[in-house]
Amino acid sequence: MKVLVVGAGTMGHGIAEVVAIAGNQVYLSDISKDILNSAVDKIKWSLSRLYEKGQLRESPEDILSRIKLVVGLNEEVKDAELSIEAVPEKLELKRQVFSRLEELLPRDAILATNTSSLPITEIAYAVKDRRRVIGTHFFNPPVLMQLVEIVRGKDTSDDTVKKTYDFIVKINKKPILVNKDVPGFVVNRVLLRIITTACMLVEKGIADHKTIDAVARYKLGLPMGIFELVDYTGVDVNYYVSSAMIERGFKAYYCKTLEEMTKKGELGVKSGKGFYTYPDNKYVKVNLPKELADKLDPLYLIAPAINEAYWMIREGVASKEDIDIGVKLGLNFPKGISDYERELGRDNIKRALEELKRISNGGEEYNTYL
Numbered sequence: 001m002k003v004l005v006v007g008a009g010t011m012g013h014g015i016a017e018v019v020a021i022a023g024n025q026v027y028l029s030d031i032s033k034d035i036l037n038s039a040v041d042k043i044k045w046s047l048s049r050l051y052e053k054g055q056l057r058e059s060p061e062d063i064l065s066r067i068k069l070v071v072g073l074n075e076e077v078k079d080a081e082l083s084i085e086a087v088p089e090k091l092e093l094k095r096q097v098f099s100r101l102e103e104l105l106p107r108d109a110i111l112a113t114n115t116s117s118l119p120i121t122e123i124a125y126a127v128k129d130r131r132r133v134i135g136t137h138f139f140n141p142p143v144l145m146q147l148v149e150i151v152r153g154k155d156t157s158d159d160t161v162k163k164t165y166d167f168i169v170k171i172n173k174k175p176i177l178v179n180k181d182v183p184g185f186v187v188n189r190v191l192l193r194i195i196t197t198a199c200m201l202v203e204k205g206i207a208d209h210k211t212i213d214a215v216a217r218y219k220l221g222l223p224m225g226i227f228e229l230v231d232y233t234g235v236d237v238n239y240y241v242s243s244a245m246i247e248r249g250f251k252a253y254y255c256k257t258l259e260e261m262t263k264k265g266e267l268g269v270k271s272g273k274g275f276y277t278y279p280d281n282k283y284v285k286v287n288l289p290k291e292l293a294d295k296l297d298p299l300y301l302i303a304p305a306i307n308e309a310y311w312m313i314r315e316g317v318a319s320k321e322d323i324d325i326g327v328k329l330g331l332n333f334p335k336g337i338s339d340y341e342r343e344l345g346r347d348n349i350k351r352a353l354e355e356l357k358r359i360s361n362g363g364e365e366y367n368t369y370l
């Protein structure tokens with residue numbers, strides 16, 4: 001296939017690499033030659049590492065020869081059958097790009113966006129035929145992360161969903177279907193349930209952040225503590241994503257701590273200080289004493305995630321199977337939400353939700369859907 005990737009930043013260059021590795025022709029577009037050259041350097045570096053590890057069937061040169069660099073969006077890309085937009089997370093900018101894509105590409109080309117928080121439906125308003133607009137939410141870094149959330153906007157056609165799904169399988173990624181354009185799609189909804197609850201428990205004085213992180217790591221088996229993960233991905237990123245989701249109707253505890261830390265510049269690993277400190281602004285695994293994990297019931301953290309999964313299934317957002325795949329591949333959970341549910345027991349989960357509702361002074365987000 002001929003695939004256009006718009007934006008050659010953190011995500012775009014990785015998506016272009018993945019698409020080219022799978023044998024497709026790629027147009028990689030950005031606003032300047034310098035940005036494109038730097039993207040190619042990163043792709044070259046990544047391809048050579050994959051090649052050394054024996055993970056490529058072709059030479060890096062052959063794969064690179066399929067990536068054509070394009071400054072701006074012009075006639076050069078007009079035979080692309082699919083485009084994946086990965087420009088910054090600004091609705092107006094994305095709309096401008098989509099409107100230009102509609103002018104340039106064939107009428108049946110699929111127009112996908114890699115947005116992580118904007119509604120697909122609102123981006124689609126920029127084009128006349130909204131049936132061909134869809135979300136393809138890759139995870140960072142796209143070369144290593146298997147998961148792609150395929151998000152259906154209000155007007156996306158079945159045909160667009162099917163073709164996009166098949167394409168994602170062909171580029172050796174694992175798609176899950178998000179059938180409704182809800183804030184946070186599947187993976188971020190589950191994650192934000194846990195993060196906002198963790199924050200609520202700290203702000204209400206029930207546990208400190210180290211206790212929560214010890215519980216997450218040692219009792220739930222998560223790869224990182226919750227606050228450690230927030231530091232890793234950026235306190236500011238978590239603040240902006242959660243605020244945007246709440247603004248768009250995601251009912252969750254508003255974490256003041258994230259706002260205050262963002263304003264103070266305590267952004268986590270990248271600023272050297274967040275919930276923990278990181279010498280030289282580099283991530284180091286946080287030292288968490290095991291005994292702390294006995295100080296809080298793990299149900300307090302995982303019950304809201306299980307409840308969220310139930311809400312999504314009830315509303316037809318995603319299937320149980322896809323939610324399980326999403327948390328395993330998108331968040332590196334050791335098991336799916338349904339495994340946690342089975343192990344912990346429905347009644348206990350419901351009791352934990354009631355308790356969380358009480359602690360949060362009646363937070364609606366703890367209404368049970370089980």
Ligand SMILES: NC(=O)c1ccc[n+]([C@@H]2O[C@H](COP(=O)([O-])OP(=O)(O)OC[C@H]3O[C@@H](n4cnc5c(N)ncnc54)[C@H](O)[C@@H]3O)[C@@H](O)[C@H]2O)c1
Nearest residue numbers: 007008009010011012030031086087088089114115116140
């Ligand atoms: N970074 C992540 O971890 C991550 C993960 C999943 C999804 N996303 C989403 O992917 C998208 C891109 O994020 P990113 O982190 O790669 O951003 P980025 O800032 O690293 O890259 C964006 C690129 O788009 C280019 N650009 C801007 N306007 C353009 C235009 N009109 N035409 C072509 N290129 C243009 C910029 O020059 C830049 O190189 C966003 O929607 C973001 O929410 C990001």
